[in-house]
Amino acid sequence: MRIPLAILAMLAAAAFAQQDPQDAKVAAAISSDPVLRAAGEEMARARILRTLGESIFYIEVSADDAETFGVSATLGSAFAPQKSRMRPLRVAVRVGGTNFDNTNSIYSDYYSGTRYDPDSLPLDNDALALRDTLWLSLDRAYKMAVEALGRKAAAVRGITATDTLPDFWDSPGRILMEEPRKVRIDEDAWTNRVKALSLVFSRYPEITSSTVEFETSQGTFYLLNSLRTVVRTPDRLGMLRIRASQQAPDGMVLYDGAVVQSLDPSQMPADAELRKATESVAQNLAGLAKAPIGEAYAGPVLFSGAASAQIFGEVMGAHLSVMRRPVSDPGRPVPVPVSEFDGRIGMRVLPEWMDMVDDPTLKEYNKAPLLGHYEADLEGVFPGPVTLVEKGNLKALLTTRQPVRGMTGANGRARLPGLFGLKTARISNLFVKAQKTETDEQLKARLIDMVKQQGKPYGMLVRKMDFPSAGTVDELRRISGRAGRSGGGGRPVSSPVLLYRVYPDGREELVRGLRFRSLTTRNFRDIVAAGAQEYQFDFMDNGAPLALMGAGNYIVGCSVVAPSVLFEELELEAAGEDLPKPPVVAPPALTAPK
Amino acid sequence: MRASVLTAKAILFTSVAMMTGAAPPQKTPPQPPLIDTLVRELDRNLAEFKAKADPAPYFIAYSVTEEESDGISARLGAVTARGRSQRRLLDCSVRVGSPQFDNYHMLEGDRPRFAAATPIPVEDSPDAIARAAWRETDRAWRAASQRLMRVKSSAQLRTGNDKSLADFSTEKPATDIQTVPRYKFSMDDWAPRLRKLSAAFGDYSGVINSSVSLTWRREVKTYVSSEGSRLQHGRNFYRVMITANAKAYDGNDLSVMESFEAEDPSRLPKDDAIAAAIKKAGADLTQMLKAPPADPYVGPAILSGRAAGVFFHEIFGHRVEGHRQRDETEGQTFSASVGKSVLPEFLSVTFDPTRKSTETTDLNGWYTYDDEGVAARRVGLVDKGILRTFLMSRTPIAGFPESNGHGRRQPGLEVVARQSNLIVESSKQVSDAELRKMLIAEAMRQNKPYGLYFEQVTGGYTTTRRAGLQAFTVIPLVVYRVYTDGRPDEMVRGADIVGTPLASFGKILATSNRAEVFNGYCGAESGSVPVSAASPALLVSEIEIQRKPETKDMPPLLPRPRAEVGR
Incomplete structure (x- = not known):
């Protein structure tokens, strides 16, 4: 069916005009930018689509x-x-109403027709070519939405819904137009730097494989939605990633990685720091190869320094994002990750002397830049600080536009693309605070005390977790397989890299080959002590399990600031896999200058 | 299940050849440092494995494929994608056991895979490359020794008459270091040209999506083996590709495409030739939107030279790939046909990877050495209708113990026998006009109101396995009804040619006197390889078409955006 052109032209002109003062502001803001215009x-043309009987109540275009x-x-x-230049495009169209729409169904992302729209905008700012792509994208999004709504309505017909939450949270319209910012990347200098850093490993002939990678992305994030929100913000990142692996004499494959990153690619740390990070990976592997294989353990575990920030970011971070179970056909299960915090607002999740706040508005903390700063999320919601845990009790969750139990609105944490027509919530800058603290030395002394009291030969201390994981996809598959058998909502948890036995005399001994039997949010209630010193850990989240390095095609920066923490009891077990035999042929001699 | 797919579209890059006058690959004596590093590591690994390992390898080979590519796509006057990349992939082949019975032994459809296409640095410094080769050799040897044990015990439990067949043929090692040309070419110059050219699709209101692109790829292959082969060879691929899509009112998806290939960029078409192709594509698509849907039909037809090329590639080419004669899950249509008549006696078929072009067109399927280091050579497969041989890799089959240079693969997969440049020759040639008269006469003889003319095809696929039907499909893009009563030809849409192979050959009545070339990429168990098929147009007494499987979704609900809306 065709809509007469005259009506179209009128509607388009009227779309962002007089009805509301915000409309005029939106029209003015977008007029200067070819993509937004x-x-x-x-969007103005698409809003009149009613051809298939359903009208649109929300449209969002972001790129x-x-x-x-x-x-x-x-x-x-x-x-x-x-090198590449790209303009990935995302459009969202919602039909039905805020109480029941086309999202949150297993059919939300399903399109039965032929797809004609490209998944990117043209690279040239040619008005007609840009609009042509958007026209096809919105057309498909609308048809998908109508079909999904119908299938979802049919699916709920036969069931008494336990989930009576609405489907959409609104947000106030807001305009943020920032100028694109770009710095020159000296590509030759980085190529030489990466080569020089990778030479560090030539002094460690036992290391079987190693890579040093530098990646940078500079660009602009665009968003326009029908709630009269306009966003144009610079979006930049620089990242150096170091990965290596080695086989221990008994065949066990060991790996480690380190990532150094900055939201301003021109502010990457100096060479000395990059070299230090590279050396640490090589030295960790050298140490591990010589370390004995650990034995099964149950007892107190101290997470020291960044390792504590790592598990808060990984375990607590994952469960603070609640995903509702999508509507499915009766009797057809949908495997979605379950959050242990779903429906638990008001309950105790940490000791009563601990608090947790997520704050994307901060750009730095104690003069160190924070990686989780952003202005607007992927749904055009402007975030503020959120107190997640107060005096040990869960106060809030990280939310997107999808309503979840116990919360009342979107708090702007839609940071990663998601399934079922939705986005995925993620932490930004997560601050873990303890009101009752001890020095790190006192924490270790307390660990030893507990060990002695329990008559154990040693306690355990973790200095580094494999998060984000530097392992292979095969390794992740093994860990995920085990996770299904050990609770925690079936979510895999990373393995410790630097794990030490702490003997009653204070001596530390590195061990390898152990994993946590189960490490879930429940364990955090039984934290017995925390350190006074705060440690910051920055990482890139990509939505993959263990935030596996190099996985996913959308990444966001996160920072966690946390003190060292002592858990009353955690269980560690041997990884228990058959070990591959060491290579038959010795590695080739290295010829590079030492 | 699809055993193989031939397409001009699915893969971005294609190829061609050089005519006389273009710089041929020059032979240069110095051994590249990459070969030095690989040979050193190969010798070291082989010696240590022989001393320490059981089973010890009797053969090791390394292949490195270096690919450099660049491309620009434009749509309606704007550049939509630009991408350069360069990479080097290492594959390692380790054979344990003996040439008579080794870890590659074929076993009822159980396909061995030892290659992994491991990325290695593009710089030639020895440390990194030696390490990668060492790791890969170790990995491949483990997999090889495991599979040898498995196939040995399985083979003992099986009957079969092929126990005397060896697993690996004896070939003479080759040493040949070629310099792959690097042509003077500016991709940037093409951006404004492609913008301007692609804008022309804006004149056709029914076109929903369109693209005009230029891609370039340079491929250098390095091969060293423990038998002593030392090879470096390769080629360039330049390609201009035009595609456009539309949707008929009833949901029928319509598309047209055209491509131009060249090895040397100076042989790419000029802008007016590309503009003319765009104009034809736009006009064909516009006409197709108004064309009636094709009805299922059985009757006479002409396949244009390009359509005939695809037809032969699917129904014949895939069935003469050597390894299929050994795999008992395969249909083995022609296994026992050597020396017998398989085609009309006026037809001969050769596969010629040494031929770089026809009189009119560069060919996509040429190479100088195959992926087992065997020199490419012309293979006369069918001589005056009689089958003489098969396409051979180093996997012997009954009566054919040696390779004829058709062992091919994409990086990361294992070599099998594949097609190269398929060339159909005919001794029963008539002019295009005469062929058309013969079509009308044949239709009248069969009491059909019309015959069909297949002008353009996009590719096809076939199943060669026993478990599936022995069938093929050729996917036409532009099809006409040629009426017997003198009415003008009428375009129809939405038809696929279907049939069974043996039945189809007997129905070829005559050919035209003008060969056309279909250049594309063939996908099968060893991945995607560049191929071409050249054939004169064919008149067949009976062809069957079926309706295409179709979605029934609506065309876009709103009209295409126009410049004045919203201003």
């Missing part, structure tokens, strides 16, 4: 305009630098 024009550069090297020689 094209989005505004095509990234990114220029990327990446280079990696091993043992002093470079892989080819990779």
Whole structure:
């Protein structure tokens, strides 16, 4: 069916005009930007779509305009630098109403027709070409929405819904137009730097494989929605990633990684710090290869320094994002990760002397830059600080536009793309605070006391977790397989990299080959003590289990600031896999200059 | 299950060849440092494995494929994608046991895979490359020794008449270091040209999506083996590709495409030739939108040269790939046909990877060495209708103990026998006009109101296995009804050619006197490889078409955006 052109033109002109003062502001804001203007024009046209009997109550267009550069090297020689420019496009169309719409169904992302729309905007700012792509994208999104709503309505017909939550949370319209910011990346200098860093490993001939990778992305995030929100913000990142693996004499495959990152690619740490990070990976592996294999353990475990921030970011971070079970056909199960915090607002999740706040508005903490700062999320919601845990009790969850139990609105944490027509909530800058603290030395002394009281030969101390994981996809598969058998909502938890036995005399002994039998949010209630010193851990989350390095195609920065913490009891067990035999042939001698 | 797919569209890059006059690959004596590093590591691994391992390898080979590529796509006057990349992939082949029975032994559809396409640095410094080769050799040897044990015990429990067949043929090692040309070419110059050219699709209101792109790829292959082969060879692929899509009122998806290939960018078409192709694509699509849907039909037809090329590639080419004659899950249509008539006696079929072009067109399927280091050579497969041989890799089959240079693969997969440049020759040629008269006469003889003319096809697929039907499909894009009563030809849409192979060959009546080339990529168990098929147009007495499987979704609900809306 065709809509007469005259009506169209009128509607388009009226779309962001007089009805509301905000409309005029939106029209003014988008008029200067070719991408936003094209989005505004095509959104205005799409809003009148009623052809299939359902009208649209929410439309959102967002896009990234990114220029990327990446280079990696091993043992002093470079892989080819990779450069690209892209403009990935995301559109969301909702039909039905805020109480019951096309999202949160297993059919929400399903399109039965032929897809004609490209998944990116043209790279040139050609008005007609931009609009042409948006036209096809919104057309498909509308058809998908109508079909999904119908299927969802049919699916709920035969069931008494236990989930009576609405489907959409509104937010006030707001305009933020920032100028794109870009710094020059000296590609040759980075290529040389990466090569030089990768040469560190030539002094460790036992290491079987190693890579040093630099990646940078600079661009602009665009968003326009029908709630009269306009966003244009710079979006930049620089990241150096170091990964290596080695086989212990008994065949056990050991790996470690380190990532150094910055939201301003021109502010990457100096060479000395990058070299230190690279050396630490090599030295960790050298130490581990010589370390004995650990034995099963149940007892107190001290997470020291960044390891504590790592588990707060990984375990608490994952469960603070609640995903509702999507509507499915009766009797057809949908495997979605379950949050242990769903429906638990008001209950105790930490000791009563601990608090937890997530605050994306902060750009730095104690003069150190924070990685989780952003202005607006992927749904055009502007975030503020959220007190998640107060005096040990869960006060709030991280939310997107999808309503969840116990919360009343979107708090702007839609940071990653998601399934079922939704986005995924993620932490930003997570601060873990303890009101009752001890020095790190006192914590270790307390661990020893507990060990002695319990008559154990030693306690356990973790200094580094494999999070984000530097392991392989195969390794992740093994860990995920085990996770299904050990609680925690079936979510895998990373393994310790640097794990030490602490003997009653204070001596520390590195061990390898152990994993947590189960490490869930429940264990955090039984934290017995926390340190006075705060540690910051920055990482890139990509939505993959263990935030596996290199997985996912959308990444966001997160920072966690936390003190060392002592858990009353955790269980560690041997990884228990058959070990591969060491290679038959000795590695080739290295010739590179030492 | 699809055993193989031929398509011009699915893969971005294609190929061609050089005519006389273009710089041929020059032979240069110095051994590249990459070969030095690989040979050193190969010798070291082989010696240590022989001393320490059981079963010890009797053969090790390394292949490195270096690919450099660049491309620009444009749509309606704007650049939509630009991407360069460069990479080097290492594959390792380790054979344990003996050439008579080794870890590659074929066993009822159980396909061995030892290659892994491991990325290695593009710089030639030895440390990183030696390490990667060492790791890969170790990994491949483990997998090889495991599979040898498994196939040995399985083979003992099976009957079968192929126990005397060896698993690996004896070939002479080759040493040949070629310099792969690097042509002077500016991709940036093409951005404004592609913008301008692609904008022309804006004149056709029914076109929903369109693209005009230029891609370039340079491929250098390095191969060293414990038998002593030392090879470096490769080629360039330049391709201009035009595609456009539309949707008929009843949901029928329509598409047209055209491509131009060249090895040397100076042989790419000029802008006016590309503009003319865009104009034809736009006009064909516009006409197709108004065309009636095709009805299921059995009757005479002409397949244009390009359509005939795809037809032969699917129904014949895939069935003469050597390894299929050994795999008992395969249909083995022609296994026992050597020396017998398989095609009309006026037809001959050759596969010629040494031929870089026809009189009119560069060919996609040429190479100088195959992926087992065997020199490419012309293979006369069918001579005056009689089957003479098969396409051979180093996997012997009964009566054919040696390779004929058709062992091919994409990085990361294992070599099998594959097609190269398929060339159909005919001794029963008539002019295009005469062929058309013969079509009308044949239709009248069969009391059909019309015959069909298949002008353009996009590709096809076939199943060669016993478990599936022995069938093929060729997917036409532009099809006409040629009426017997003198009415003008009428375009129809939404037809696929279907049939069974043996039945189809007997129905070829005559051919035209003008060969056309279909250049594309063939996908099968060893991955995607560049191929071409050249054939004169064919007149067949009976062809069957079926309706395409179709979605029935609506065309876009709103009209295409226009410049004046919203201003």
